[in-house]
Amino acid sequence: MAYSGAVKAGGPADVHELQALMISKVAVGPMDNNAYLLRCRATDEQLLIDAANEPRTLLDLIGRDGIASVVTTHQHGDHWQALAEVVGATGARTYAGREDAEGIPVRTDVLVDDGDILRVGQVELTARHLAGHTPGSIALVYDDPHGHPHVFTGDCLFPGGVGNTWGDQGRFASLLHDVETKLFDRLPDETWVYPGHGGDTTLGAERPHLTAWRERGW
Template sequence: MGYSGAVKVGGPADVHELTDLMISKVAVGPMNNNAYVLRCRATDEQLLIDAAADPHTLLSLIGDSGIASVVTTHRHGDHWGALSEIVDATGARTYAGRYDAEGIPVPTDVPVEDGDTLTVGRVELTARHLVGHTPGSIALVYDDPHGAPHLFTGDCLFPGGVGNTFGSAENFARLIDDVEHKLFGELPDETWVYPGHGNDTTLGAERPQLAEWRKRGW
């Protein structure tokens, strides 16, 4: 069986095996959050995206080799619920968007700006700052030299639409502008999208709906 990205709370992780990177996806917590462990295949260094909940589940996924870093995609509590426990257990360095760091109760070691590079072993990830769901949400892009890019979007892009902007027309306009310009405008259709909740998608599957999303306003 190949990778599908379909996971459920209490179920096993699904593993996407790339040439240089292993991506393990697991669902945790009452909000059905996705967490991702990225492992560099050359060095075995690991990075966690969103220590959302269920620290025992996350630590089991991380395994004995630990993690070097943990990235929080944004300030909402369902994405950092296990962050304190994970940092205490692993000593991982913490990353978050500069404009969301103040809303995360665990100190952010490295505030992230748009375009910053993060590393896991020999693999590089590029941060994209996306405004609207929160002031400082970040997405992470892995531009795989052996294939399609891989994009971790937090709560800014899902199958069927952008993230919740809580009834604010201004925030919706900012978010869809950022998503359209920084993600759809720069990455190809085959880009694999790993969201903060639910199933994966691709930019190609979502691109034809952009005009509809703008028209409906959410």
């Protein structure tokens, strides 16, 4: 079956098979967080984005090959509840945005800044710092040489808007600015967006609504 990105807690993973990378998306409770397992098809090395919860679900998804690294997109607790157990079971190296690492109660091995390159096997991911939802939120961009880009946005961009900034107009302006200048201005409409909760989207589907988001202020 074709990849849809429609997953639910307790259900199976959905797998997006690209030429150089396999992306397995799974949802975990109780807040329906998405976690993404990336596997380099040339080397079989794996990287996990957001060890959100349900460590057994994530470790079953990872399988016997283990993971080399786990990236936490931001410091909110629903995105790292399984991090300690997953790292303990796999020995994975941990990555997080520099400004958010202190808020994650598992040691961050690598502090990530805007433009840093993270690797999973032969695949490169570019980190983008998107400040506003949290001070150090990061997105990861895979610019697929065999197709269109793919971006893992954590809680910074969803179908229908940017992440929650709780009515703080300064934080909203910061997040919208970073999402516009670092994602929409640099990537094509075909870019596939994998958010931290819920269904997927594309930049093309969301681009026409940027002005409306700015006017409504959230």
